[in-house]
Amino acid sequence: MKLKSITIENFRGYQDKTTIDFNDLTVLVGKNDIGKSTVLEALDIFFNDGKGLIKLDKNDVNIHGRSNNNNDIIITATFSDIPNQVIIDETNVTQLDKEYLLNENGELEIEKTFKNGITTASALKVCINAKHPSNADCNNLLLKKNADLKKNVEALGLSCDKTKNAEMRRAIWEHYNANLQLENVKIDVSSKDGDIKSVWTKLQSYLPYYSLFQSDRKNSDGDDEVQDPLKEAVKQIMTDESLRDTLNSVAEKVRAKLQEVSDLTLEKLKEMNPEIASSLHPNVPSTESLKWADVFKGLSISGDEDIPINKRGSGVKRLILLNFFRAEAERRKLASNNPSIIYAIEEPETSQHKEHQKLLIAALKSLSKESNTQILLTTHSSDVVKSLDFSNLRLLLSNEQKTVINIVDANFLPYPSLNEVNYIAFNDASVEYHNELYGYIQLVAMEEDDKYSYEKDFDKWLVSKGCCQSKKWTKEKNGSEKTMDFTLQTYIRNSIHHPENDKNAIFTEDELRNSIIKMTQIITDIRSNINNG
Numbered sequence: 001m002k003l004k005s006i007t008i009e010n011f012r013g014y015q016d017k018t019t020i021d022f023n024d025l026t027v028l029v030g031k032n033d034i035g036k037s038t039v040l041e042a043l044d045i046f047f048n049d050g051k052g053l054i055k056l057d058k059n060d061v062n063i064h065g066r067s068n069n070n071n072d073i074i075i076t077a078t079f080s081d082i083p084n085q086v087i088i089d090e091t092n093v094t095q096l097d098k099e100y101l102l103n104e105n106g107e108l109e110i111e112k113t114f115k116n117g118i119t120t121a122s123a124l125k126v127c128i129n130a131k132h133p134s135n136a137d138c139n140n141l142l143l144k145k146n147a148d149l150k151k152n153v154e155a156l157g158l159s160c161d162k163t164k165n166a167e168m169r170r171a172i173w174e175h176y177n178a179n180l181q182l183e184n185v186k187i188d189v190s191s192k193d194g195d196i197k198s199v200w201t202k203l204q205s206y207l208p209y210y211s212l213f214q215s216d217r218k219n220s221d222g223d224d225e226v227q228d229p230l231k232e233a234v235k236q237i238m239t240d241e242s243l244r245d246t247l248n249s250v251a252e253k254v255r256a257k258l259q260e261v262s263d264l265t266l267e268k269l270k271e272m273n274p275e276i277a278s279s280l281h282p283n284v285p286s287t288e289s290l291k292w293a294d295v296f297k298g299l300s301i302s303g304d305e306d307i308p309i310n311k312r313g314s315g316v317k318r319l320i321l322l323n324f325f326r327a328e329a330e331r332r333k334l335a336s337n338n339p340s341i342i343y344a345i346e347e348p349e350t351s352q353h354k355e356h357q358k359l360l361i362a363a364l365k366s367l368s369k370e371s372n373t374q375i376l377l378t379t380h381s382s383d384v385v386k387s388l389d390f391s392n393l394r395l396l397l398s399n400e401q402k403t404v405i406n407i408v409d410a411n412f413l414p415y416p417s418l419n420e421v422n423y424i425a426f427n428d429a430s431v432e433y434h435n436e437l438y439g440y441i442q443l444v445a446m447e448e449d450d451k452y453s454y455e456k457d458f459d460k461w462l463v464s465k466g467c468c469q470s471k472k473w474t475k476e477k478n479g480s481e482k483t484m485d486f487t488l489q490t491y492i493r494n495s496i497h498h499p500e501n502d503k504n505a506i507f508t509e510d511e512l513r514n515s516i517i518k519m520t521q522i523i524t525d526i527r528s529n530i531n532n533g
Contacts, residue, residue: 001080001083001206001340003374004022004080005020005021005078006020006046008020008075010062010073010074011074012035012038014035015062016402018404023391024369024374025364025365025375025388025392026394027376027377027385027388027392027394028040028378028379028394028405029379029380029385029393029395029396029422030395030425031425031427032380034398034403036346037346040376040378043210044210046075046112046210049124050119052210053212053214057118058118060073061073061117071116072113072114074111074112074113075111075114076109077109078103078107078110079107079208082102083206088166092164093166096108098166100133100182101128101130101187102131103184104131108128109130111129112125112126112127113125113126125190126188128187129186129187130185131182131183131184131185132183132184132187133176133182134180134181134182134185135176135179137176138173138180139181141172141194142169142195142196143194146162146165149168149169149172150162152172153171153172166195206340208342209340211344212344213321214346322352322363325363326359326363328343328363329366332367332370338370338372341372342374342375342376343364344376344377345375345377346377348377349384365387365388382430386418390408391407393407393421395421395424395425397424411424412437412520412524413436413437417433419432419433420436423516429513434493434516435493435496437520438493438519441523444526445461458490459486459487459490463487469487469518470485471491472484473485473486473490473491473504474501474503475498476503488518489519491504491507492515
């Protein structure tokens with residue numbers, strides 16, 4: 001399965017429903033404290049029920065929601081690439097579409113509600129949102145036990161295998177095919193009736209494994225050292241079904257031996273004291289209850305003199321992480337059957353110089369192309385943004401104290417400009433963006449009159465559009481100096497294109513920013529005039 005989207009409601013800064021769409025490589029960009037990390041942490045809470053790396057508590061409830069007596073955090077994830085069949089048990093094989101457990105788009109939509117921000121079993125409600133029969137004669141079949149389904153089948157005179165609940169449900173639904181009355185409903189998977197609980201238990205094994213790597217925030221020996229990639233690797237390795245079967249086989253043999261020793265001990269005890277023996281019974285843990293990942297709890301990458309990774313500098317930790325993902329890209333490329341996994345990484349550029357950043361992003365892009373692999377990132381790096389495609393980016397903006405998440409599209413320019421994304425997301429006023437704006441405006445002016453292709457005439461056109469700030473530009477021509485008054489926009493453009501001219505002061509950061517602001521205003525006016533006819 002692959003994660004298609006997540007919808008967050010009443011969680012931290014997200015009061016209203018906010019949906020984020022994902023693809024194989026998705027990068028969240030925006031200013032500080034806009035809610036990028038919140039998205040990744042909401043996913044950790046969804047996949048681990050608030051008991052994973054991110055611990056959920058009542059303070060995570062949106063403050064405005066709480067003031068309106070809304071104390072429920074709701075996180076909904078939608079998945080595509082649904083498995084062809086789900087094996088509930090050895091004799092009960094079914095398909096999610098045949099069970100009407102998919103939404104109107106043919107996707108699996110799982111909604112988790114955390115009442116009062118609490119993660120106890122009683123406070124967590126899990127539902128599958130699906131296009132499901134609402135006809136009272138066939139709307140609760142997933143909640144019916146085998147005996148009840150048999151009664152239905154026999155009453156309707158249907159022919160099917162009565163030992164398999166999935167086939168009986170299918171027969172009943174086919175009988176009412178013309179009158180199923182399909183509607184969007186919430187199916188509570190926590191019910192212990194029928195097969196829905198078993199379906200949900202099995203479905204969880206098909207969901208992607210979610211691995212969150214946060215920025216360097218932890219450094220105590222007792223912390224979950226998420227910066228150590230080997231610990232995450234253990235969890236991922238343990239999702240391999242064939243490996244689990246092998247370990248369970250070993251565990252079952254150990255459990256049988258323990259049971260044998262326990263039984264023999266009690267038999268001998270009966271010979272000496274029957275009364276005590278009768279009050280005792282062996283309590284050997286089931287194979288399913290064993291946590292194999294805990295066997296490797298002490299696993300870590302250590303350096304000289306066994307200094308653990310969480311005691312090393314930020315740069316070293318990130319360098320190890322960088323090469324973990326490079327190795328993962330190669331390993332998953334060679335693997336024949338990769339389990340679904342989502343790597344979520346906060347600010348991968350942290351503590352790395354540009355060359356290492358380039359290597360890491362290249363590795364992550366390569367990794368995202370492998371089967372059953374998705375990469376989610378947050379970044380503050382304009383260089384990272386410029387190494388991506390438009391389709392990879394999600395731009396977070398603040399609108400009336402709410403965070404709006406946009407799929408990035410061309411705004412001012414008629415082509416996708418990653419420099420524009422950096423300007424909007426990080427207020428990064430770059431000379432490259434200035435060049436793009438200047439060139440686009442000049443093309444617009446030339447559509448009006450060819451004379452504006454000439455620098456002097458185009459500068460007059462800029463003045464007519466309100467570019468009133470002027471600067472003197474000096475250049476040497478035929479052995480003599482010539483000084484002209486230009487708009488700030490043309491002055492900066494000339495400075496960029498003629499770095500060999502040392503007769504003029506370099507423009508300041510404020511001048512560059514002010515020039516960009518003015519050009520974006522001009523383009524906004526142009527677009528407005530076009531839209532108004």
